[in-house]
Structure formats: C-alpha cells, structure tokens
Amino acid sequence: MEFLELLNFYIIPGLVLGSIYALGAVGITLVFAILRYAHLAHGDIATLGAFVAFAAVTLLGLPVYAALPVAMVVTAFAAVGIDKLFYDYLRERPRIVTVMASLGVALMVRSLVQVIWGVDAESYIRGIARPENWWGIRLKDREIVTILTMIGLVLALQLFLMKTKWGKAMRAMSDNPNLALLSGVDNGKVVFLTWLIVGGLCAASGFFLGLNTELKSMMGWQMLLPMFAAAILGGVGRIEGAVLGGLIVGVAEEVSVIFIPSEYKAAMAFVILLLMLLLRPTGLLRGKVL
Amino acid sequence: MEWIGLLNYAVFMAIFICIYGLLALGLNIQWGFTGLFNAGIAGFFAVGAYASAILTTPEAAGRIGGFDLPVPVGWAGAMVLAAAIAWPIGKICLRFRSDYLAIATIGVAEIIRLVVKSEDWLTNSARGVTNIPRPFGDLPYVQSQLAYLALVGGILLVVYLLVERQIAAPWGRMMRAIRDNELAARAMGKDVPFRRLEAFIFGAALMGLGGALFAHLNRAITPEAIDPMVATFLVWIMLILGGSGNNRGAILGVAVVWVIWSFSEILTDQFPPEIAIKAKYIRIFLIGLMLQLVLRFRPEGILPEPQRGVSGKKDL
Amino acid sequence: MSPLLDMREVRGGYGDADILQGVSLNVAPGEIVAIVGPNGAGKSTAMKAIFGLLHVRGGKITIDGKDITGLKPNLIVQAGVCYVPQVDNIFREMTVHENLEMGAFLRSGDQTRAYDRVYGLFPDLKERRKTLAGNLSGGQRQMVAMGRALMLDPKVLLLDEPTAGLSPRYMEQIFQICRDVRDDGVALLLVEQHAKQALAFSDRGYVLASGANRHEGTGAELLADREVAEMFLGG
C-alpha cells in the first residue's frame, strides 16, 4: 500500500478520531484523578454538548465554529449542575454508589436529548465538504480545526494546571486531597472548577464528533468505551497520557481494518487496553495523579 | 377475564425475575461478597445462552451445533463454559484495581459480543440461533408458562439456598474477611487470589445459567439480547437498588426494577400516541431519576447487608 | 499570658463513638507544648479535632479568642493554624517548590520573603527545589512538610510526630528546627513518641490517655514525675 494512501485514509482519520477521543479522555482522567470515580455519564454529556451547539446553530443562527464556545460554556454549567444535584451528596459514600449515580445521569441526559431533539441524525452544516489536497495529503478544514483545537485546549489546560493557583490546587487535590484541605484549598471550589473544565471538554469532543460526522442521540454513549480505554491507556490522571491514549486508540481503530475483519474494529480499543493492562497496568505514562 | 390476563402476565414477569435473579445472585457473589467489579455480565450471559443453544438445537446449516442434546445438558454446558471463560479472564484481570477490572470486563464482554455477532460458523452471527427447545414448550401457553416458571423458580430457589448456605458457612466468612482486609487474610493463611477466582467463576457460572434459561424461554437468542444496557447495567442497578451483599435484596431489586419498568409502560400506553412515542424516552429518564432517588435516600439498597455471624450467645 | 490556641473539654470522634472524651489544652504565643501518651490515646485525634477533621460533639476550640469549632479546614488555615499530619504530609507528585506554593495558597502578593525564610531554615530544600517531593528522603520530606506549613507564617504550628520513621540524626535536626521556629515567634504544639527528648525542650507538656487529659505540667515536671515516667515514657 502506498504511504500516501495509508496516511490519507488510515492515519489522518485516525488522528481526527483520536483527537475527539482525547478530548473526552482528558475529562475522564480529570474526574478519575481528582474526584476518584469512573464517570459513566461522560459520553452522554458530550452528546448534550453537541446538541447545545446544534441549537445555537439552528435557533440562534450562529456560525458553526461560534457555536463551540457557547456549547462549552453551557455544558460546563450543566456539568456543574449535575454534580451539585446528583453526585455531591454521595461524596462520603463508597465510590461505586457514585458510579451508579453517573449511570443514572447518563440515562437521564440521553433521554432528555432524545425528547428535545429527537432521535434522527442531524448535522451542523448540510451538504458535504470535500478535502483539500496539500501535496497529496488530503485534509478538510474541519479536520485541521479539530486537531488544532484539541491541541490548543489541552495546552491551555496544562498551562492552567501548571501555572495558576487554582490549577495547582486541582493538582494538589488529586495528589493528596486531605493535605490540600489542610493547605487551605476549598475542595468545593476545586470540584466546581473540575466540572467546569470537564463539561467544557465534553462539549468540545461532542461538537467535533458531530462536526466530522452527524449528531445522533447515542453518539456519546458509543464513544464512552474508547474514551475510557484511552484514559487508562495513557495512565489515569495524566493529561498528556490521555491525549496520547486517545490518538493511539483512534489510529489503531482505523489501521486495524487492514489486518482484521472490520466488524471487529470496535474491539480494537479493548484489545489494546487488555494488552496494556497485562503488560503495563499503570498505563503508558505512569499514572495516578495529575 | 382481565385478571386472568394479569395473572398470565405476572407469571411471565416472574419467569423474567427468576432469570435476572440468577444474574443478580451471580453478581452479588462477585461484588456483594467479594468486591469484584464485574462490568461484563453480558459476556457471561451470552456465553451461557449460546452454549446451551448450540448444544440443544437440532442440526442447522452453516454453523456448528446440531447436537440436539437434552436441555439439562445444555444448561450444565452453559454453566461450565461460562465458568471456563471466566477462568482465564479472572486469572488475568483479578489483580487489577476494581476500576480497572471493571473496564477490563467491559472490554471482554464487548469482544464476546462482537464474536457472537460476527462469527457465522459459531453463532450464526447477527441472525441468531432459533428453534431452541423449551422445556414443556409443547403444552398450551398457560400451562407451558407455569411449568417453565416452576422450573426456573425451582432453579432460583436451589441456587439461592446454595448461595445462602455457602455465605453463612466458613466460606462466606472467609470471603468477607478477604473483602475487609486482604493483607490480614493472607497472613491468616487464606489463598486470596484463588478464592477470588473461585467467587468470580462461581458468579460467572450463574450468569451463564441465567443466559441459558433466557435463551430457552425465548426459543431464540440474537445478539440484541446481550446489549450491555439490558444485560449488564440493568443488573447492576437491580443489585445496588436491592442491596448488595444481601441475596434477598438482590432478588427483590430485580423484582422492583422489572415491575416499575413494566408498569411505567402500561402507564405511558394510556397517553395519546403522539406523546407515547416520546414516552419511551421519558420512561428511561424516570428510571434514571428513580436510581438517583434511591441512591440518595437508601444508598445501602432496599435491604442492606445484614450483620452476619452473631453467635446468639450474647446473653450468656 | 492569654492562650493563643485553647481547646476546652472537647469531645468527638470519627464515627458515632467518642474518641476524645473531654480533652483540654492550650498553647500560649511563642511556646512549645508537647502531647505525649500511649498509642491510640487520641493525640492525633485531638489535633484533627482542632483542624475540623472530626465530628466534634462537645467543647470549644478558639484561636486568639475566635471560635473555630467545627469550621472547615480551609477556613481554619486562614485563622493562622498550620498542621503537619503524622503520615502523608507532602504532595508527592509536585515539586518541592510547588509544595511550598501550596503552603502559601491562601496568601496573596509577593511571597519572596516567605520562600527565603523557609529556604533559609532548610538549605537542603533550596538545592532540590525542582525535585518531585516523592523522590526525597524521609528527612527531607519532613522538611518539606514543615516548610509547607511555615509558608503561611502561622501563629500556631501543629506537628504530629514530626520525627516518626526518621533516623536519630534527623530527629535531632527536626528538634533543632522546632526550637528555631519557636525563636521566630511561632507557637508549636507537637505530638511525639520520642517523649523524653520532646519534653526536654518543651515549655509545657500534656499526657493524654484514652482520649482524656491525664497529666500536665512543664516539661521538666513531667519528666521528673515517677508515675508519668513509668506509665507513659517507657521508663
């Protein structure tokens, strides 16, 4: 097979898909590291984000890319609200209870989307967009935007976590929650910030999935498992790990078609994951806290 | 006349409750008593359902099988195969932290689902296996339902008694000890990895049996039946609602969830058809909400785990 | 002198059971006070009670006359109390410098002076400011832990067994630092298993047992008390 073909039809789609997974996986890893549970509603909150953007496009008539920040902000506050309503009071309980609660939230958010927007496929831009040809490399604008925005958001998040006071507080909380409290960190505020960020990232990942394909009410749920695989693959709690994991899962899914029957493509994420757990349970980058 | 129908329906629901009761008991052994986060129930359910289906169906073109064996052999085969699949999975995955075990088992279940869905020679892939014999299936509808209920109910009862016996026995005490403090259990001479594997396999075998009973109830098994939502998460919801660590709670949880699910449908059926379409989603919303409410107000489940091992000699 | 930190008849515990059955103690400005007692006496619990990590069901805790009973830990830090727990007292995945930054979390403005002070007290740390705290030796970790607490320039510093798991050489060093900090005007309340050494340089001491006060007095008095020595000092 030609190199360009491999690049155009396997690697690039893989990277775009990987970027979408990465945005979700970063959120999952944040929740895992700071709040310490597996958040099963992640995919459906991403769906919500995608549809909020859709509403912004259709109802407010915003240009597509302008809908992204709107969706991120709205979803961020929705995530904060969900935390306040459904997770907050379970914080002292065994974690499994919160995991179950997040499953309940997943069902609720999804059915809400289905009631409001229906179950039909929708898209931000009607029609199709053919890729540009850059010296043989075929790329669409929206793909470039997807990858660049992902990189931009993750870098911004990294900078925030590394440089700002509240970013440090979040890292401290994920490192040693009790000690963070003793250092004067208000854990309520950290949780609030975490959900704000996680909600925003969720919306971005849903938005880009919708942009590159269509919006469907089940889209997020179907992304949940690859996103979890990416987070664990990269080492739980590692932002850059989640990005790396997302990209690997994305590319592996696409490239796998060359080697295995394509109906098993969906299993690729898990095969990688199981291998990873067998060989290096801590993930690619040694995980645990931020 | 109406109440006979209701009764018939109750019989059907009881059969379902018994089948899911087996799944919930299996999960209770794994999670409730041993602390193993198995999120791949659907996988073992599928293995059991298909194993029994393949063993007991008559010859069919294009796939292995046609063994046409008696149903009990099929059920035993379902348990054995589910256990056999659980063995390597447990061997590999039980060393992980509970969240990792969850993800790993989800992954395994997903791979099983894809195999079931894609392999013609094994499972007739997406079309599923039909013509599965059903015990007492030749009787008239009502009698046949009742007979199957008796059969399934009997199995559940036997399993329940076995599990209860086992939990009340030194085995259960040991498992609770392992769950409480693994390090100390090892220091007290308990082979922790082996015991965990044992519980995992035992639970998996029950899930396999549940799958088999389901396949024979429907006389057909298709890949849609092993969707994680109805075969994994639903069982988790049932167990957590009913009370993990409590076998009666587990079965009660199954009953409560099915009854609510079912009756909410009867309710939404009364809506005008335009809304009835949306009602499906509203129902799912309500199920989610109900889960939240129970978690909030009864986080230990309807029947919490009992305090076991009280000697009764306190007053001596 | 009126006490800086005052704890009166405090009762409370982790769950429903009261671990503290009425503990009273106070610390005056610029004073080192030691708490000694057997394991499980409630010494750490008493410290956690001050820091709001406990269900306090009775009694009153004040700082500078201000009631802090039942406040959240982050608010108590604002009142000028710092606490170095017995275990798990550093952020392992953050650098030494970031650990100190977390100490100064509540302070705004330029912290150069505070850093200089801490690095002055612990020259070892200055050298290793970019190292992840988790890679430090036990003694250095303890220094990071204390440094983190000192960053806030507290009025009272609570140290829970600062010498636990340390070699004697480090133990001496930590005790020396305690005296230095006291000389800087910070009041110290410390729990110690090395009770004899601790009492030797403490201004006053309390003996706790079974969640209640058993004895109190100056360090020298307690050391001289035959009963105390026999029962609690391994004498």
Add this chain to the structure above:
Amino acid sequence: DAAQLAVQQVNDQGGILKGEKLIPVVGDSACNPQNATDAATKAVNIEGVVAIVGPHCSGAVLAAANSVAVPAGVVIITPSGTSPEISKLDDKDLVFRTVPSDDFQGRALARTLLERGTNKVAVAYLNNDYGKGLAEAFKAEFEDKGGDIAGFAAHEEGKASYRSDLAELANGGADTLVIFDYGDGAGLTMLRQALENGFFENFVGGDGMKSDAPIAELGAENLTTFTASSPVGAKSDALDVFNEAFKEVGGDPDAIFVTTSYDAAFLAALAIEKAGGDKAKVAEALRSVSDGKGEVILPGEWKKAKELIAAGTDIDYKGAAGDHDFDELGDVPGVYALFKVQDGAFVVDTEMK
C-alpha cells in the same frame, strides 16, 4: 405513524365487530428481545389483544413470536421484520409479514444492478440481522449471475469514522458501493465519508438507506449517483389511495415501512372482523381476506369491507405495499423499485423484478 391511520379509519368507519373501537397498544420493544417479549406478553395478556402488529426489529420479532405469540396462539404481523430467519420459524402459521424478506430484496437488487450493467461492486453492510441478511442474499445472487464482488465487509454502528473501512473496500477496484445500512445511522456516516473522499462513484442502498436523512444532511445535489431499492406497492390504485390519505394526515408516504405498517394494521383489523373476534380463527381469516380471491378492498375501505364480511362475501385486500398474498411461510413476495434522488426527494428510477 401509518398504523395509526389504519386504526383511525377503522374506528371512524363504524369500528370493529359490533361497533367496538380498535385500540392501539403501543408496545415499546426497543429492538431488544427482553423488552419485546415483555411488551408482547403484556399486549397478549393484559390488553388481551388478538393480533400483534410489530415489533420492528427482526430479533425482537423472533423473541416475541417464539416465546409469546405462537404459544399463546396470537397472530403476529410484522411490517418491518425482514430477516429470512423469520420465514424459518416453526410458527404454527401465526407469523406473517407485510414486508418481503430481505432475501427477496437482496436478490432482486443484485439482478437489477447486473441488468443495468453494473457487474463489479463492493458491499458494506451493517453487522446486524438486517444488514447481514440483505448482504448475503445479494452476494449469493450477484455472484451466481456472474457479477464480481470486489469487497465485502461488515461494520459496527455508531463509529465516528468509516474511512478506513471504505478505503479497504475501494481497494478492490469497484466503483460502485452497495450499502446495506440505515440512512439515519451508520449508513449516513458512511455515505458522507465515501462522498467526501471520493472513494466510489456510484452508491446503491437497500430500503434502509431510502430515508430522508441523506437528502436532508448531505443535500440532494450530492446524491446524484445514489440509488436505493425499496419495496413498493406495484404502482397501483391502492398505493395512490393510501398516499392521498396519508398525506392528508401529514404523513410522509415515502418513508420507510410506512405502507407496510399501514397494511399490517389494516389487515389485522380485517382478519379480526372476519374471525368475529375469535383469536383462534384470526390466522385463517387473515389468509382468507388477502388470498387474491373475492371482492377487492383498497386501503381505507373499511366500511365496505365490514359490510361485505357481514354479508359473508369473500374479500381480498389489496394493500398500499402490495397485494399481500401470503405464501405458506406467511411471507409476501416483494415488489421493488430502485429510487433515485430528484428535486430533493426519492423518485422511482427503475422497477425491479
């Protein structure tokens, strides 16, 4: 919903039996057998229905028929369960469908393509009973008649990208892609990505692809090379009558399974009427009201039918989707047409045989 229209017409025109109303029971089968059996049991026992119209997915039909309808002796007429597996059921002659088996459609499509001179194609199908059934029937016939299948691959639904799948299929060198999937599901994504990347020139879909979603989402102008097969009532008066009526209540007569749903419901009503409400006779009555002998009844002609039945005259329903002369297996022969997109809607391109 078209079945709703049938119910409404029946009730408006005198109701069923002695003026009783036909009450629709909206079962929620959600495609999985657990829910399907639950809904069917409820319908049979609690609501006491004597015939079931539905469920929608073949897997659900199999479960509901096997464990509830057949043992309970209730007729089940599915308007959309197209799996060949349904024909094989040991059903005591209780399971019918108004939609032809995928087997027919796949074969018909294969023949039509070959006739049109397309003899090399790649096939992408959804990995479920629907996609697989169609794809295999298609493949068998296509190869049998000398066509060349240059790529044949299943895919899972809900993935975000199918470009590598498409690239793999395109490697076979075919310029026509046959997609057996749903137009508002993965099929849409696939069609979009194939168009955007220029993987194939021509696209052919099964009836699942004949949905509004591709037109709405991709734009009619991009679908000039897209055709989809779908069962049609052979251009008949019956179809016109139905289309008229359905448009009147705001429905889209071209949507998938609309005509079959209507026919299933209307047939069920006729059979119940004919059987006099006796559950045991419904199956027999169903065959008799549609066996091609007797006075012709068109969609909506309930009143006429009721009178004729009362008079003991033989009737024959000619439905919107076809004549519905059930064979021994309870299947109907398919009449299909190949549709293309024109002016933002599907129009018949070629009749298929």
Add this chain to the structure above:
Amino acid sequence: MLEVENLVMEYGGFRAVDRCTLTAEEGHITGLIGPNGAGKTTLFNLIAGAIEPTSGRIRYMGEDITHLSADKRFHKGLVRTFQIPHEFHRLTVLENLMMVPGHQAGESLFANWFAWGKVAGDERETERRAWETLEFLELTHVADERAGNLSGGQKKLLELGRTMMTDARLVLLDEPAAGVNRTLLRKLEEKIAILNKERGYTFILIEHDMEMIEKLCHPVICMAEGTVLIEGDFQTVRSDPRVLEAYLGETVGDAA
C-alpha cells in the same frame, strides 16, 4: 528454628532492610528493638511473606521459605500479628477468631453443599476453641461486636488471639503492647509467657516497652537502619553505647 541470611528489602532504592542476618532459637522469646524506621516491621513482613525480599534467604525449620506465599507459611505454623491492628472490621470478634483455622471443611464450596455434617462438626469445634480464646483474653462480652468497633487495646488482644487459634510454632508479635492499657499489658506478658512455656510457641517480639522486653525476652536484638546492631541479653544491649545513642537516647539510663 528461623534463620535470616543477608536479607535485603529495597523500596525504590531505599533499603528498609539491609543485609540483615539473625536467628531465632526454638522455644525462646527473642526481643527485637530498634529506632523507628529501623526495618523491624519490614523484617516481619518478609519473614511472614507479605512482601518478597530483594535478595537474601529465609530458612524456617531447615527449609528455605524465601519465596513461599504468605498463606503457605501460615500453614507451616508461622504466624504474625500486625503493628497496626489488621482486624476484619466488619466481622464480629468471634468470627475474626473463627475464620483463622486453616483447612476448614466449610471453606470448600462443595463441602458446604454435600458434606453438611462434616462442616457443622468442624464449626462446632472451631467455635468452642474461639470461645476458649475469648475467655482467655477476657473478650467474651464483646464477642458479637463488630471488630472495627473495638478499642485499640482490644484490637491488639484480638491480634494475639488469632495466633492462639492456630497450631502456631513461631509467632511474630509486632508491638503487642502499644496502646494496650497497663494492667492488661501485665496480663498480656503473663499470657505470652504461658503460651511459650505450656504450648511451646516460639516468639519474636518487637516492642518499644523496655519493661516488657526485660521481663520476657532472651536474647534481645537491636536493629538500626535495616541491619542488626547488636545481639545479647537485655542488660548488655541496654548498656551498649551505640544502642543508647541510636535508640534509647542519653536520658534513658537515668529514668529507668
């Protein structure tokens, strides 16, 4: 009875136990003292099999047990207690004791279902023994209490009680006196002595309580920084200047 040879335990470069060599004689109560962090508990963990050594060998009754798993060592009569009590907190006190004996019939799934009589008989015997132990430890009044609700001292007693439910030969006691109330401690000392004399248990005892060490132990080994500093009878060890400096501190001589 027990020989430890050149044992090393590294934690990411840090040697918690460093080329430690020592022996314990059958029938003796060997005292193990040393400053915090000397590696005493780590040594116990190694001997009992909770962790695997980086290098070195452990021989028990002539057999190399260095790589044996913890549960197998238990069945050879090598039992340990924990410095921080590791009770099974949701089990009752009685159950904490009853779960201890190895190879109970009721621990097999199949015996529970098919050999009910044997299981029941076994249980009666175990329960009898557990009550005996509770009486011995004066814990009968809390038999049905969840072990997690016990006081620190009671937990320590429970730790000791578990060793009595076994057919132990070598018992490793990690600071059994810490947190135990003084009057009880005196009884504890008596009990250890009785177990040693009458049941023939061999003990290794970690303690910071010098009185207890003095009363019970011969010989006494002082560890520091992962290795043995000195071994001898109590008086020799106590007056050794290195021990005074590293462990007891300068003031201890006078206060005692």
